[in-house]
Amino acid sequence: MPQAPSKPPKLRPYQVELINDLYRKLNEGYKRVAIIAGTGAGKTVISGRICADAEAAGKRLMFLVHLDVLVEQTYEKMQAFGLNCGFIKAGWKENRDAPIQIASVQTMAKRKWWRTWAADAVFYDEGHTTLFSRIGKQVLYKTHPNAIHLVMTATPLRLGKDQLGEHLETLVASPSPSELQQMGFLAQMKYYSMPMDGLANLENVKTVGGDYDEQGLKVACDRPELVQKIVGEWSRLTPDKRTIAFCVDVDHAKHVADAFRQAGISAETVDGSTPIKERRRMYDDLGAGRLMVLTSCNVISIGFDEPSVEVGLMLRPTQSSALHFQQIGRVMRISPQTGKTHGLILDQAGNLQRLGFPEDIKEYRLPMRKEGGAGAGPPPTKPCPGCGRIVYAFIVRCPDCGHQWNTDRPLHLEDLVEVYSKDQAKQITDISILIELFHSHRRRAFRRGYAPTWAERSFYEHCDRWPKDDWCQGSLFGTYANRDQQIAFLDYLKKSAKRIGKRADWITREFEKEFGPGSWERMA
DSSP, X not given: OOOOOSSXXXXXXXXXXHHHHHHHHHHTTOOEEEEEOOTTSOHHHHHHHHHHHHHHTTOOEEEEESSTTHHHHHHHHHHHTTOOEEEESTTSOOOTTSSEEEEEXXXXXXXXXXXXXXXXXXXXXXXXXXXXXXXXXHIIIIISTTSEEEEEESOOOOSSSOOGGGXXXXXXXXXXXXXXXXXXXXXXXXXXXXXXXXXXXXXXXXXXXXEEOHHHXXXXXXXXXXXXXXXXXXXXXXXXXXXXXXXXXXXXXXXXXXXXXXXXXXXXXXXXXXXXXXXHHHHHHHHHTSOOEEEESSSSSSSOOXXXXXXXXXXXXXXXXXXXXHHHHXXXXXXXXXXXXXXXXXXXXXXHHHHOOGGGOOOOOOOOGGGOSSSSSSOOEEEOTTTOOEEETTOSBOTTTOOBOOOOOOOOOXXXXXXXXXXXXXXXXXXXXXXXXXXXXHHXXXXXXXXXXXXXXXXXXXXXXXXXXXXXXXXXXXXXXXXXXXXXXXXXXXXXXXXXXXXXXXXXXXXXXXXXXXXXXXXX
């Protein structure tokens, strides 16, 4: 086994502050504390320092991980602090006298001696999963109810009704992702997504256990045209950049890797059955640039740490904000050694529109049972194009005017376009980018039959500013619109005016916004 280095890792200032906040909470009498540190905030160093402090104080600590494969990674972080560890893991030598026990909940289910091991503290790694396992609940409520329980997670909100707030008393947290970006500890991000009408049709995909049914996703997403499209978009937008792909299942991951190889791009697949040595070889090849694309299903979302990776391909739709932000976090790490300037996300799954951007997380809190589900806040809403009433996004028929949303969407293979978080959009000063963003809202309104006023409001909510009238020109048909296009737009304006109660002069103004001064007279 590796020898401990002479010096433990040095903590960043905010990591020191977080740990001090934790100790203040413990001194105040709290015994069940969430430690929320977003992806890239340095959970490894933070947890290692806490364990080192516990050992130095003569305390006994049990460190729970939810997968056998994470035991070795955990041990390596403990070695960095020179800690004396025992193991509750098949194939690893037990040392019940060691003050720190690294325990896999998978192995704990098959052994009993730990139930009477006198732990002063229990640390739950990836606590949104570990705490909610059968073993995690036993440790919390039955075998070690009087111990201090520290639950670390990057993503406090989890699928299902049972939430951290039901079991813990308080929390301490690292700075938000946008703050860490400003400090230089996380990479700036660029996001590309398909227009909403160009995403895989998920209307017939059932929800099982709070997330999309895997078999239904396979039918919707593991399609040759979608696989070929993402290879083409990668080649167009992010060629020759180290890439990881999040897929629906193992077959989907293999199909994506095959398509990249057929295009002459080195690619491999890692899955749950891949031996540890083979995984390490793949990760090393990716870091060294010998491998360009690594595809997976539920393997590199957690426990994968290769800072040089620049691109994430989001090919698996999800309703889980935890999984969504973990996946984005894999490419948010900084890597000055490889010249990485920013991370990129190519989202073919619609997860950005469904669940949001890490930059828009402003604070952390302990979610309660009533907040359980997919998103990181209140349920998403949408305006009715018929009457303007704000309704929940899942509503298909407006309760006021009876407007019916069309759910039978065909598959489109439009190019990915750059999208921005609200935090990013509010900082844009380039007028040409703002105009293009506004045009995207105008095009969406036109395609869906929403009034032009919807596009203005939607742009304001996204960018925190109102568009100018002269930004409208050419938004739908470009500089030179033919007569048929003008007639189609006029028909759209007449229907919009009737719905929202506008007069004829409003139609004239809106027409000339799109086609320019004097266009109405020429059309007439």
